Amino acid sequence: MSTAMSYQSIYSFVSHQSSTSSQSSRQPLLLPTKCLKIDSSLCYYTSRRKRNLSKIEATASQNNEAALILIRHGESLWNAKNLFTGCVDVPLTEKGIEEAIEAGKRISNIPIDVIFTSSLIRAQMTAMLAMIQHCRKKVPIILHNESDQAKSWSQVFSEETKDQSVPVIPAWQLNERMYGELQGLNKQETAERYGKQQVHEWRRSYDIPPPEGESLEMCAERAVAYFVENIEPKLAAGKNVMVAAHGNSLRSIIMYLDKLTCKEVISLELSTSIPLLYIFKDGKFMKRGSPVGPTEAGVYAYTKAEAGR
Numbered sequence: 102m103s104t105a106m107s108y109q110s111i112y113s114f115v116s117h118q119s120s121t122s123s124q125s126s127r128q129p130l131l132l133p134t135k136c137l138k139i140d141s142s143l144c145y146y147t148s149r150r151k152r153n154l155s156k157i158e159a160t161a162s163q164n165n166e167a168a169l170i171l172i173r174h175g176e177s178l179w180n181a182k183n184l185f186t187g188c189v190d191v192p193l194t195e196k197g198i199e200e201a202i203e204a205g206k207r208i209s210n211i212p213i214d215v216i217f218t219s220s221l222i223r224a225q226m227t228a229m230l231a232m233i234q235h236c237r238k239k240v241p242i243i244l245h246n247e248s249d250q251a252k253s254w255s256q257v258f259s260e261e262t263k264d265q266s267v268p269v270i271p272a273w274q275l276n277e278r279m280y281g282e283l284q285g286l287n288k289q290e291t292a293e294r295y296g297k298q299q300v301h302e303w304r305r306s307y308d309i310p311p312p313e314g315e316s317l318e319m320c321a322e323r324a325v326a327y328f329v330e331n332i333e334p335k336l337a338a339g340k341n342v343m344v345a346a347h348g349n350s351l352r353s354i355i356m357y358l359d360k361l362t363c364k365e366v367i368s369l370e371l372s373t374s375i376p377l378l379y380i381f382k383d384g385k386f387m388k389r390g391s392p393v394g395p396t397e398a399g400v401y402a403y404t405k406a407e408a409g410r
């Protein structure tokens with residue numbers, strides 16, 4: 102799958118999930134035995150989740166319904182240069198800024214109670230720019246919990262002002278997968294040097310790490326654990342949550358939400374700044390596709406195909 106092709110499609114795996122022909126045309130890179138790993142990882146997260154949710158259920162209503170919006174950051178300066186970025190902290194391009202604004206318009210009618218972002222500027226810019234479009238005009242405020250002083254010095258003393266704001270919680274665990282010695286290298290040149298197949302394995306396989314970097318599996322260990330421990334409890338308490346993060350940290354979270362196998366996740370591609378909506382209800386995640394715009398009827402926009410699931 103070429104990069105140009107893969108980034109054209111929005112959430113291409115999911116939109117073709119039911120198509121047998123597209124399934125069979127995919128070339129799994131991993132041996133079937135390796136795919137057993139995902140089952141144990143999923144069991145691990147599921148049992149953590151069960152423990153977590155049972156704690157919450159004691160204090161929150163079980164019948165709450167909440168929206169979860171996942172959004173990959175807009176185009177960054179290194180996306181535009183086709184460089185491996187990983188944990189290098191680069192900002193959005195002008196196009197990325199426009200993409201984030203456009204994403205904000207698409208979700209502007211969905212009330213958002215709390216935002217989680219990675220600690221990287223491209224995800225934070227995306228969340229902030231998207232929120233500027235929101236119909237409620239609440240102010241997104243980054244919570245600085247890195248030290249007691251930072252926490253204390255950024256306090257707000259008006260309940261009314263707090264009501265008019267949305268907390269933004271940065272977490273390094275949601276950062277892009279660490280790309281190791283590929284960070285800063287050109288993707289095309291790297292493919293020419295090491296071979297397309299090798300570079301595709303580094304970029305999309307589940308458990309093959311790039312040199313000195315994180316595999317998707319390693320990225321999932323921190324990103325999914327953070328999601329289960331910190332984000333799911335908010336949803337279980339009925340809070341609508343937006344998560345602004347990265348191609349691979351979000352792929353690992355979607356793998357968990359959609360129960361994808363390590364073969365299936367190879368074909369999962371996320372476009373920059375396309376919001377994906379899930380509804381969390383009765384302890385389950387229901388995929389609602391990508392909201393098409395603020396004019397869609399009802400609070401939760403959804404695609405017809407996904408609505409029947």
Ligand SMILES: O=C(O)[C@@H](CO)OP(=O)(O)O
Binds near residue numbers: 180184185277280
């Ligand atoms: O360079 C990166 O950090 C990521 C996302 O842009 O690249 P890839 O498409 O290989 O996941």
